[in-house]
Amino acid sequence: MTDKFDRTPAGSPAGPVSVSKGATPAPENIKAIPVRHVGRWISGVVVIGLLVALGYAFSQGNIQWHAVGDKLFDKNVVAGAGRTLLISVLAMVLGVILGVVLAVMRLSKNPVTSWVAWLYIWFFRGTPVYVQLLLWFNLALIFPVLNIPFIYKDEMTDVMTPFMCALLGLALNEAAYMAEICRAGIQSVDEGQTEASHALGMTQGKTMRRVVLPQALRVIIPPTGNEFINMLKTSSLVYAVTYNELLRSTSQIGSTSYAVMEMLFVASIWYIVMTSVFSVGQYYLERRFARGSLRSLPLTPWQRVKVNLAAFGNRPSGGVSA
Amino acid sequence: MTTPMVKAEGVHKSFGAAHILKGIDLEVAPREVFCLIGPSGSGKSTFLRCINHLEKINAGRLSVDGELVGYRQKGDKLYELKDSEVALQRRDIGMVFQRFNLFPHMTAIENVMEAPIQVKGETKAVARARAEKLLDRVGLSDKAGNYPTQLSGGQQQRVAIARALAMEPKLMLFDEPTSALDPELVGDVLDVMRGLAEDGMTMIVVTHEMGFAREVGDALVFMDDGVVVESGHPRDVLTDPQHDRTKSFLSKVL
Numbered sequence: 001m002t003d004k005f006d007r008t009p010a011g012s013p014a015g016p017v018s019v020s021k022g023a024t025p026a027p028e029n030i031k032a033i034p035v036r037h038v039g040r041w042i043s044g045v046v047v048i049g050l051l052v053a054l055g056y057a058f059s060q061g062n063i064q065w066h067a068v069g070d071k072l073f074d075k076n077v078v079a080g081a082g083r084t085l086l087i088s089v090l091a092m093v094l095g096v097i098l099g100v101v102l103a104v105m106r107l108s109k110n111p112v113t114s115w116v117a118w119l120y121i122w123f124f125r126g127t128p129v130y131v132q133l134l135l136w137f138n139l140a141l142i143f144p145v146l147n148i149p150f151i152y153k154d155e156m157t158d159v160m161t162p163f164m165c166a167l168l169g170l171a172l173n174e175a176a177y178m179a180e181i182c183r184a185g186i187q188s189v190d191e192g193q194t195e196a197s198h199a200l201g202m203t204q205g206k207t208m209r210r211v212v213l214p215q216a217l218r219v220i221i222p223p224t225g226n227e228f229i230n231m232l233k234t235s236s237l238v239y240a241v242t243y244n245e246l247l248r249s250t251s252q253i254g255s256t257s258y259a260v261m262e263m264l265f266v267a268s269i270w271y272i273v274m275t276s277v278f279s280v281g282q283y284y285l286e287r288r289f290a291r292g293s294l295r296s297l298p299l300t301p302w303q304r305v306k307v308n309l310a311a312f313g314n315r316p317s318g319g320v321s322a
Numbered sequence: 323m324t325t326p327m328v329k330a331e332g333v334h335k336s337f338g339a340a341h342i343l344k345g346i347d348l349e350v351a352p353r354e355v356f357c358l359i360g361p362s363g364s365g366k367s368t369f370l371r372c373i374n375h376l377e378k379i380n381a382g383r384l385s386v387d388g389e390l391v392g393y394r395q396k397g398d399k400l401y402e403l404k405d406s407e408v409a410l411q412r413r414d415i416g417m418v419f420q421r422f423n424l425f426p427h428m429t430a431i432e433n434v435m436e437a438p439i440q441v442k443g444e445t446k447a448v449a450r451a452r453a454e455k456l457l458d459r460v461g462l463s464d465k466a467g468n469y470p471t472q473l474s475g476g477q478q479q480r481v482a483i484a485r486a487l488a489m490e491p492k493l494m495l496f497d498e499p500t501s502a503l504d505p506e507l508v509g510d511v512l513d514v515m516r517g518l519a520e521d522g523m524t525m526i527v528v529t530h531e532m533g534f535a536r537e538v539g540d541a542l543v544f545m546d547d548g549v550v551v552e553s554g555h556p557r558d559v560l561t562d563p564q565h566d567r568t569k570s571f572l573s574k575v576l
Contacts, residue, residue: 190423192421193423193425195419195423196417196419196423196424199374199376199412199415199416199417199486200413200436200441200485200486200489201409201410201413201437201441202409202437202440202441203405203406204405206440206441210436210440211425214427215425215426
């Protein structure tokens with residue numbers, strides 16, 4: 001935002017006060033007339049104008065804005081948002097675990113495991129997740145009874161509740177994508193790392209767990225964050241298997257109260273809040289896994305604010321450590 | 323007669339059509355500092371990597387301390403070892419790489435502690451105590467908590483040596499340990515290696531540091547084009563080479 005205060009505040013040779021220890025005096029900063037960015041001003045005005053026009057159009061539309069506010073924290077809506085969050089987190093956790101396993105299988109020297117992993121990824125990436133959800137929903141047509149000998153036996157329709165359909169559909173599809181992300185991450189780790197680990201007498205499994213995967217995470221985490229944010233939104237498809245998540249609970253209210261558009265706004269607000277919160281979480285997660293790859297971590301936005309405040313108040317900036 | 327630490331008989335290695343090692347015969351005695359020199363592409367690094375089975379040899383026999391590397395012999399049949407058995411053999415052979423290959427997600431001391439904990443099942447306290455001693459020995463006790471990217475090349479290589487020593491190996495392999503370093507950082511690493519040699523560690527060193535070879539080495543082999551061209555005591559080979567190829571190589575590097 002304010003470029004003036006973004007630079008290192010303490011040690012910079014600015015102003016007449018800072019004279020370096022006994023030696024040459026600090027050089028005087030260049031005073032020049034900055035380049036004028038006319039284009040930025042014009043484009044800024046155009047963008048603001050367009051936003052105002054858009055806002056005006058919405059305000060004139062046949063929308064009862066108070067309904068949006070009224071229903072935003074409706075009991076059913078909040079419960080729906082909670083279910084969206086629940087199904088997304090569970091499906092993602094399952095998807096990541098299975099994805100890592102599939103990636104390791106895919107890279108295995110054993111041709112059988114590698115081929116099985118390939119087949120899985122081929123099928124689940126090759127069919128739409130919507131179709132997969134419907135397949136789980138209708139699984140009873142092929143297997144009327146789920147029978148695991150000596151362990152479990154039940155009617156398939158009892159097992160495949162809307163929740164189970166949603167969870168399996170989303171998680172198994174996600175695993176296929178996560179497998180490819182993990183594979184790319186594993187392959188991005190320098191071969192020298194594996195060699196060093198093997199030379200120390202570590203087995204294949206230990207090498208993977210202790211040396212390769214932790215480094216692969218740095219490559220895996222950013223796209224995984226994307227996948228999760230995608231998952232939050234894709235979970236709206238489980239509408240089809242009658243799981244009562246955010247979109248379903250809002251549109252039920254919408255269709256009974258004739259506030260269709262209003263309730264879609266309510267759903268959108270919830271989706272955007274959830275994705276925003278997780279984007280911030282992703283930022284800090286990425287920072288944590290950048291350890292060891294950068295000499296010093298860049299400041300977080302909050303730390304930058306603190307530095308700027310310190311510079312603004314002309315206090316010595318201390319206590320900010322990356 | 324004592325068992326040689328390393329014994330190679332007619333070792334061949336090819337990568338596809340490229341024939342890299344064309345019958346290497348040599349013996350390394352215990353407590354010996356054995357230097358391998360030669361032009362790049364002569365196969366010296368490949369040979370070193372065969373000793374701890376990072377590369378599989380195609381023909382010949384290669385043994386460390388009387389034990390075949392990567393195979394078990396029963397009668398006149400050879401059986402390939404399982405991955406876990408190969409890992410067991412490697413515990414006793416330390417290796418230092420040209421590019422250090424420290425684990426970047428671990429601090430210096432964690433790098434040194436990792437293998438004893440994971441491979442030997444040592445407790446953290448025991449591993450940490452030894453790691454502190456080893457870092458002190460390579461002159462880096464004040465860098466224990468630093469990540470590899472926060473260390474200079476020379477410091478990284480010394481941590482890598484400490485990491486290899488943490489497994490208390492009976493043989494150390496050095497693959498051009500100073501080739502990736504700035505000239506002024508080479509000395510510190512060579513000092514550590516000199517200290518190891520004085521303590522009686524068996525070392526095989528692929529190097530371009532002729533001064534080190536002459537001063538510390540007990541034996542030296544000049545390799546070219548996948549064969550041993552000339553071998554002997556470093557002083558003799560370096561000052562009075564017998565073979566034309568050795569002469570022309572040394573005239574370029576000395």
